[in-house]
Amino acid sequence: MGPADYTAAEGVSAGETPSSKGARERPKGPSSLYRLDVWRAAVFLARRLPHFVLGRLAVQGAQGYWLVSRARRRVVYENVLPVVRGDRLAARIATRELFAQFGLKLADLWRYESGLSIYNLFDHLTGWEHFETAQARGRGVLFLTIHLGNWEFGAPLLTQRGIKLQVITLEEPGEQFTEFRQAARVRWGIETLPLGNDPFAAVEIIRRLEANSSVALLMDRPPAGTAARVKLFEREFDASMSAAELARATGCALLPVYLPRTSRGYSAQILPAIAYDRQEIGSREGRVALTQKIMQAFEPAIRLYVNQWFHFVPIWPQ
Numbered sequence: 001m002g003p004a005d006y007t008a009a010e011g012v013s014a015g016e017t018p019s020s021k022g023a024r025e026r027p028k029g030p031s032s033l034y035r036l037d038v039w040r041a042a043v044f045l046a047r048r049l050p051h052f053v054l055g056r057l058a059v060q061g062a063q064g065y066w067l068v069s070r071a072r073r074r075v076v077y078e079n080v081l082p083v084v085r086g087d088r089l090a091a092r093i094a095t096r097e098l099f100a101q102f103g104l105k106l107a108d109l110w111r112y113e114s115g116l117s118i119y120n121l122f123d124h125l126t127g128w129e130h131f132e133t134a135q136a137r138g139r140g141v142l143f144l145t146i147h148l149g150n151w152e153f154g155a156p157l158l159t160q161r162g163i164k165l166q167v168i169t170l171e172e173p174g175e176q177f178t179e180f181r182q183a184a185r186v187r188w189g190i191e192t193l194p195l196g197n198d199p200f201a202a203v204e205i206i207r208r209l210e211a212n213s214s215v216a217l218l219m220d221r222p223p224a225g226t227a228a229r230v231k232l233f234e235r236e237f238d239a240s241m242s243a244a245e246l247a248r249a250t251g252c253a254l255l256p257v258y259l260p261r262t263s264r265g266y267s268a269q270i271l272p273a274i275a276y277d278r279q280e281i282g283s284r285e286g287r288v289a290l291t292q293k294i295m296q297a298f299e300p301a302i303r304l305y306v307n308q309w310f311h312f313v314p315i316w317p318q
Contacts, residue, residue, distance in 0.1 A: 026314050027071050036177040043184070046110035055107040062103030066096060072312055073099075079315050082233040083306045097307035104261060105150050105310070113184035118156065123262060125157065127270030134253030134273050140209030142252045143216040144243055144274075146298050147310045149260035154216065155190045157259075157268055166191040166208055167216045168242075170223065202245075209250040217243055219294060221311070229317070230292040232299065236317050239295045244276075244287035251278055256297045260305040271297055 046054055066073055077095045084090040112118045134141045143165075145151045155165045167185065169192055172178040182192045193204065208215055222240035230239050243254055254274040259266050274294055280286045302309050 026075055028313060030173065031065075031069075031072065031312065033065075034173065036172075036174060036180060039177065040180065042106070042110045043114045046107070046114040047116065051107065051111055054110065055104055058107040058110075059100050059103035062099045062106070063096075066099035075314055076312060079311045080306050080309070082235045082316065083302055083309070085233075094307045098310065101261065101308050102310055105308070108150055108261075109152055112152065112156065112188075113181070115184075115187050118153065119160065121265050122153075122157065123265035123267050125268040125270070127257075127272075130255060130270050130272050131163075134255055135212065135214075137253055138212050140212050140250055140252035141214045142209065142243060142246055142254050143214060144219050144254055144256045144294055145216060145258055146218065146220040146302070148258050148298075148301060148305055149308050150266060151218065151259060153259050153266055154257055154268060155185065156188045158214065159189045163214055164189065164191075165214050165216055166193055166205070168193050168205065168218070170221075202242075205246060206249050209246060209252045215246075215252075217246075219243065219291075219298070220315070228288045228291045230288065230295055232295050233302075237295065237315065238317065239291050241287055241291050243294060244281055244290040247276060247290065248278065248281045248287065254294065256294065258298065258301050258305075260301070260308050269301070 049057075073095060076098055077091050080094045080098070081088070081091040084094060108118065108121055131141065143154065145154065155167055158165050167190055169181075172181055185192050205215055217240065219240045220237075222238060222242070226240050226242045226245075227238040228241035228244075230237055232239070246252060247254055254276070256271040256274065257269065259268050261267075274290070274297060276290050276293075281290050
């Protein structure tokens with residue numbers, strides 16, 4: 001594979017600069033394949049096919065998508081480039097690997113949503129003592145995660161240990177799709193709170209945290225109304241300020257967690273709680289600073305598992 005082949009893999013035509021190509025072709029939303037009928041069919045197959053067969057099919061499908069979807073391929077390449085310190089060859093390799101890893105992630109997720117056991121897919125969990133310390137404070141635990149590995153799998157791992165978890169999500173494309181995925185989580189004893197236009201959603205989350213419940217929140221793809229501009233890998237990045245807002249309201253513990261896929265299975269990593277002064281986050285500047293601190297805690301994990309940091313829309317502000 002020569003330089004011209006790698007240029008094509010990035011999604012750049014000869015005689016065209018990456019910036020001009022990217023500006024014209026940057027998809028802003030999810031793939032048209034991410035819809036209820038396709039997802040329902042995949043979950044149906046997950047109940048009936050051997051898991052290794054489903055995984056192989058999913059990887060082949062993801063690699064085929066990498067091959068034909070030039071614009072999406074370009075977006076992923078641009079997303080990972082700052083993580084690998086501008087190394088273009090490393091970004092090209094990570095991009096191709098990322099699509100294959102996403103196929104494996106989907107196969108595992110469809111098995112989970114079909115109701116079949118996934119506990120054999122786990123390797124180990126580290127940092128449980130951080131959760132026990134946080135829960136003992138009695139102010140609620142806010143698990144903070146990112147779109148790395150299979151972030152959905154943290155919830156069943158906690159329920160297996162007797163921890164009831166509420167998961168904060170964005171609404172899916174369509175009400176029926178949202179309900180379908182909610183129902184899949186309910187089978188595992190997991191509550192879902194989609195954040196849409198409901199003005200009382202935050203009030204309910206605060207109430208749960210004040211009752212010393214555990215809540216999970218994704219940090220790295222926030223709605224515009226809850227985004228704070230921070231620095232990630234020395235680049236501007238929009239992260240969710242909801243964690244800082246909830247910390248100000250409740251004094252809850254902030255626990256970063258991530259679940260990468262390794263050669264031996266999923267490895268759940270709970271990091272030490274993010275320390276903060278409740279008075280200092282009374283101002284917006286203080287809450288932005290706390291959001292920055294949270295995202296910095298994830299930088300080592302993203303570098304280590306860059307081919308599992310799943311973002312298929314642009315994440316770096318122009």
